[in-house]
Amino acid sequence: MQILKQLREEGRAEDMQALLDHIPYAKFMGVQVDRKGNEVTTILPFNEMLIGNTMLPAIHGGAIGAFLELTSLIQLLFNTQCERLPKTVDVSIDYLRSGRPVETFGRAVVTRQGRRVANVRAEIWQDEFNKPIAASHGHFLLTPV
Numbered sequence: 001m002q003i004l005k006q007l008r009e010e011g012r013a014e015d016m017q018a019l020l021d022h023i024p025y026a027k028f029m030g031v032q033v034d035r036k037g038n039e040v041t042t043i044l045p046f047n048e049m050l051i052g053n054t055m056l057p058a059i060h061g062g063a064i065g066a067f068l069e070l071t072s073l074i075q076l077l078f079n080t081q082c083e084r085l086p087k088t089v090d091v092s093i094d095y096l097r098s099g100r101p102v103e104t105f106g107r108a109v110v111t112r113q114g115r116r117v118a119n120v121r122a123e124i125w126q127d128e129f130n131k132p133i134a135a136s137h138g139h140f141l142l143t144p145v
Contacts, residue, residue, distance in 0.1 A: 057101050
């Protein structure tokens with residue numbers, strides 16, 4: 001992914017929002033990044049197109065899964081010096097609560113990182129950090145610099 005190299009050359013390697021703007025699905029969903037020091041929080045603003053069940057209404061499970069995966073990828077890119085966007089090997093998702101039609105936040109932790117593979121745990125929540133609506137555990141293939 002050329003944007004990673006370009007951001008490093010410009011000295012903006014930590015500019016996660018610029019990176020997200022080059023990922024078409026992240027841009028389509030409107031995902032944003034809030035970075036304070038070493039803490040990276042992803043934000044999924046509510047949009048009507050995210051609704052899967054209009055009777056509740058609830059955010060579609062696919063949008064929740066994609067947001068979890070993007071949250072994991074952003075944390076991995078923040079922690080590593082990858083040359084390209086890490087490739088997803090597998091992701092398991094636990095849907096814990098219904099995603100209401102409000103802004104959603106996410107954070108991830110790299111639980112293990114080797115030279116080629118990393119394990120990442122992510123959680124997303126809406127109103128209260130201690131009440132996640134979904135969590136994921138994923139394995140990602142890294143391409144070191």
